[in-house]
Amino acid sequence: MEPAFDTFPKLLERNAGRHPDKVALREKRLGIWHTTTWREYRDAVRELSLGLVSLGLARGDKVAILGDNRPQWVMAELAAQAAGAASVGLYQDSNLNEVAYVIDHSDAVFVVAEDQEQVDKILDMIDRLPKVKGVIYSDPRGLRGYKHPLLMSFESVQARGRQMEQARFAESVARGQGEDLAMICYTSGTTGFPKGAMLCFRNLLTMAGSLAQVDERFADDEFVSFLPLAWIGEQMMSVATALSFGFTINFPEEPETSAENIREIGPHSLFGPPRFWENLTSMVQVKIMDTTPFKRFMYERLMTVGYRLAEFRFNREKPTLLWRALYGLAWLLLFRALKDRLGVSRLRSASTGGAALGPDVFRFFHAIGVPLRQIYGQTEISGISCIHRADDIRFHTVGKPIPGTELRINERGEILSRSGAVFAGYYKNEEATRETLEGGWLHSGDAGHIDEDGHLVVLDRLKDVLSLADGTRFSPQFIENRLKFSPYIKEAVVVGTNRPFLAALVCIDSSTVGKWAEKRKISYTTYTDLSSKREAYDLVQKEIDQVNETLPKAARIRKFVLLYKELDADDEELTRTRKVRRAFVEKRYEGIISALYGEADHIAIDTEIRFQDGKRARIQADLAVRAL
DSSP states (O other), X not given: OOGGGXXXXXXXXXXXXXXXXXXXXXXXXXXXXXXEEHHHHHHHHHHHHHHHHHTTOXXXXXXXXXXXXOHHHHHHHHHHHHTTOEEEEEOTTOOHHHHHHHHHHHTEEEEEEOSHHHHHHHHHTGGGOTTOOEEEESOXXXXXXXXXXTEEEHHHHHHHHHTSOTHHHHHHHHHOOTTSEEEEEEOOOTTSSOOEEEEEXXXXXXHHHHHHTTSOOOTTOEEEOOSOTTSHHHHIIIIIIHHHHTOEEEEOSSGGXXXXXXXXXXXXXXXXXXXXHHHHHHHHHHHHHHSOHHHHHHHHHHHHHHHHHHHHHHTTOOOOHHHHHHHHHHIIIIIHHHHHHHTOTTOSEXXXXXXXXXXXXXXXXXXXXXXXXXXXXXXXXXXXXXXXBTTBOOTTSOOXXXXXXXXXXXXXXXXXXXXXXXXXXXXTOHHHHHHHTGGGSEEEEEEEEEOTTSOEXXXXXXXXXXXXXXXXXXXXXXXXXXXXXXXXXXXXXEEOTTSSSEEEEEEEOHHHXXXXXHHTTOOOOSHHHHHTOHHHHHHHHHHHHHHHTTSOGGXXXXXXXXXXXXXXXXXXXXXXXXXXXXXXXXXXXXXXXXHHTSSOSEXXXXXXXXXXXXXXXXXXXXXXXXXX
């Protein structure tokens, strides 16, 4: 990190000066890609920043940002930081209570909301947000009839900024220092309300520079920003690393079109959580199910070649001439077209993090020639602390510490780390800060060990490494990841603490299982109806049986039930980053779990569910308990 460029706004000024006409941001709107150069990016940030200052934004204030991934999101973030304020990101699908908690807890004085949907959330609870001085929207559609004293458009704030003395922007940017608070990034909140991690520019830029030493980035790279910008993983790539190296960030037209837009761009680097890579794998498997017997036969034979070459790489062995020739043939016949279809034909760097990735998914991508790496980190260390090296990839580990990061395991088996990227503490929570930074080390809360080659092996959350009644230790997450490799299983929760055996609550993937049912002329109406079908149980049982064969006898699933609904973040069963709130789920479904350990072979359900729009519906179902 160069002292002269130790903040995001300073890096923006640098890039605008060095490469004024180079594309910095690209967004697809109404089917057309629109570009923003580094000079235009800087000018937009300057106008918005000065406009916010004219409205009363002061150094040390907070600006909350709510919406999908758009250029205006990152512009608002840098505009706040240029004025000496900090940004606070919110997940676009957060409900009213979650939005209200984060805005109020962070003491945000302005809220930048993308569109009518997000503005409605804020105005519906504006009485609960007394600190908010203004609500700024970037998409005016549907808002022309809105009259509220706090409501204003993105363009109107920029217009105010253009009326101010432009030199004030340069002066404000120059005042910034690496130790200034850049953002408050709220954690997933798997155990309750999220905590606000305070990250300064030095934290984020130290991480970006350290990561680039083992996973290179270049100014002419293309990157697609499709994960929520409120998540530290996306901030790590789309803001900290992009500003450091000056590459182009691309924004999909809608979250639903991200896969198609990724294929159009053909990014050089791609970062996604396990669910992203699992979905790509499931998509391929579903397509293969629908293809002709001959194509399916060829796919299976050529994938065998890919898996064999992947094993050579994992074992750091040189493949024989015969296997190299076979792989070349497989490349021509299958892998080249498959990579193009998935949008990864130009991919030089592929990484996953946020949770453990199933080894079968890892093998799949290496088999087709995608150099997927596992990373490990958390919000409190600015995103990353470990990553696989390009020539030393092992799917059961998360690699070695990046340069500048120290790692050790304490007596409880907890992973501890120390580096310049470690956060300053939790906002307004000194007790949690002391516990997390005890002894000068970041306590991750994860259980793991370091193998003989220096690779970190992450087992699970420390509190989630559980024991059966006979003392057998097991990791629910490891088993759940194996189950979710199946295209038919969308989510699984393995239970068994202090019980005689393991059981599982399984959510089917309605689209995949639905297509499977239609091909077999099995009629159904709703998700609840489909998940209760005997044929669906038989299908899922085969998948669980296959996973059980790979597990020790004591850690095999003995009973399972197909849930009548998907786990949902709006029902507080998942975090906004799709992590299971295990304690909450076990409490909500404690009646079903108790029945799994009883003698009953059916469970009568009469409950109420809540939809995203706040409406409620009653569900009555008869769940079968399947013993294995």
